[in-house]
Every structure is written in C-alpha cells, then in structure tokens.
Amino acid sequence: MPHAHHASFETFLVSVILILAALVYVRGWVCIRRFSQDTVEGWRAASFLLGLFFVWAAIASPLAALDHELLTAHMVQHLLLMTFAAPMIWLGAPVRAVLQGLPRGFVQSVIHPLSRAAPVRQLRRALTHPAVCWFAAAATLVGWHIPALFRLGMQSGAWHGIAHASFLITGLLFWWPVVQSGSTASKWPEWSMLVYLFLATLPCDILSGFLVFCDRVVYPVYLSSSHPFGLSALEDQQCAGALMWTCVTVVYLIAGTIVTARLLSPLLSTELQTAPQSTEVV
Numbered sequence: 001m002p003h004a005h006h007a008s009f010e011t012f013l014v015s016v017i018l019i020l021a022a023l024v025y026v027r028g029w030v031c032i033r034r035f036s037q038d039t040v041e042g043w044r045a046a047s048f049l050l051g052l053f054f055v056w057a058a059i060a061s062p063l064a065a066l067d068h069e070l071l072t073a074h075m076v077q078h079l080l081l082m083t084f085a086a087p088m089i090w091l092g093a094p095v096r097a098v099l100q101g102l103p104r105g106f107v108q109s110v111i112h113p114l115s116r117a118a119p120v121r122q123l124r125r126a127l128t129h130p131a132v133c134w135f136a137a138a139a140t141l142v143g144w145h146i147p148a149l150f151r152l153g154m155q156s157g158a159w160h161g162i163a164h165a166s167f168l169i170t171g172l173l174f175w176w177p178v179v180q181s182g183s184t185a186s187k188w189p190e191w192s193m194l195v196y197l198f199l200a201t202l203p204c205d206i207l208s209g210f211l212v213f214c215d216r217v218v219y220p221v222y223l224s225s226s227h228p229f230g231l232s233a234l235e236d237q238q239c240a241g242a243l244m245w246t247c248v249t250v251v252y253l254i255a256g257t258i259v260t261a262r263l264l265s266p267l268l269s270t271e272l273q274t275a276p277q278s279t280e281v282v
Contacts, residue, residue, distance in 0.1 A: 010161050011060040018052045018060075025049070025094060028101025040093050048092025054085035059164050068154060069225045071211075071233075075240040078144075078167055079247050082137065086171035087255070090179040130177040130188060130196055137174035138203045140166050145207055147219060154221050174200070178255055181262075193259050197252045204248040211241025 058080035066073035153163040181193040222233045
C-alpha cells in the first residue's frame, strides 16, 4: 500500500476511533454525574478529552504530514503521545466513565468476566509494575530513534503506525504509576515516584543531548526534505533535540512537584495540629 494512501486511511481510522472514545466517555460521565453520588469532576472530563485531542493532533492532524519533512514535527508527535496525551487521559479517570458509557450487556457479559480471569489479572499486575512501565517507555523512546528503526518507520506506513501506537501505549504505561501514586490502589510508596521520574529523564536527556550537540545529521532521510521554515537538516535536528529536552524536563518537574506537594501535605497538616497554641494578652 502506498504510504500516502496508508496515511490517509490511518488518519480516518484514528479520527473515527477517537470520536467514538470521546462519545462513550461523555455518555458514561453524564450517567455518573446524574445517578451517582461519587461523581467524576468536570476537570477530569476536560483532561480526558484534551488527551484525545493531543492524540489526534499527533497522528491525524496536518502536523502528521510534516513528520517526513521535519524531525522537529516528528518529535512533537512523540511528545504529544508520550508526554502530554498519556497523563491527560489517565487524569480523566477513564476506566469508570468508559465502563459506564459502554452498553451494559457488553460490560457484564464480556468486560467483567474477562477482567476477572486469572491470566488477565496476572498480565495486568505485570504490565503495571513500575519497573516494567519505566523500561517499556525508555526502550520505545530509544529504540525508535535508532537510525535503522527510524528509517524503517519512515519508509513503511505499517511500521509508522506501529511506532505511533507503541509511543502511546508505553506512554500510558509509564504514567500509570505516577497518576496512581496518590491513591489507595497504589502498592508503591509515593516517594518512589520521585526516583521513577528522575530516572526517566536520563534516556531523554542522553538522546536529546546527542541530537543537539551532534555535528552531523543522524537521520539522512531529512537531507532530501524541502526544508520548511528555512531550517537546514542539522538545524532541524538541533531544534528537535532541544524541544524534547525542554518539554520532558518541564513536564517531569511539574509531575515531581505535585508528588512532593502530596507527600508534604500530611506532614504539614500534622505539624499544624500538634503545634502549641499561642495566646496573646490584649
């Protein structure tokens, strides 16, 4: 299948899937708000829909047409899928809303029995282990930027789609322990997420630093591009590396700050409760 035709089909398919996912989520969210006392906040619904928009922007928007011309556009796609869309989707509490939005008969006859099956539960526990989540995301990030695999993804429409899917899936895996760290469902101490996030910056820093400071074009496919915005292939490569370096650092720093604030809030509350009350004589 020609790459252009495959790209058009991928754009259409992704758009349809994302629209259906949004409709199912909104239906479930409305039902929860109407019939349940334990509602899903409006900001969570907005977060989920924003996450879906980021996925669309990365794969099905006009940005997707630029990834063969600019490494920077290619990097924006990866950042949208792994660094922005994935945490936004999890913050939307999607499991509850989607289950509520799906047909009740399908959930009771298919989803619930499947989720209770021992092999599925074991697989879920294995995939959500922080070490597995971290390694999967790091391996995907580094692996698809190896020149040979990068060239494969650029030359084959099928492999290009697989690369996009792997970035989103491993991004979701990576952010799951972080988003769950403040809940009772997490089996890992919350402070460990600070180490988790710090270690996650290392492969990103190495890759982005290499792209920024390398004095040659790592991916020759961009040597023959039309050089949009007047960027040479080397300048484009440096811009892509700097963008990755900055975005990942800022997003992980924000996530780490939120985790730290949650860690400190019980301590501050305890100190305020146990502090001696001072009295003033007026």
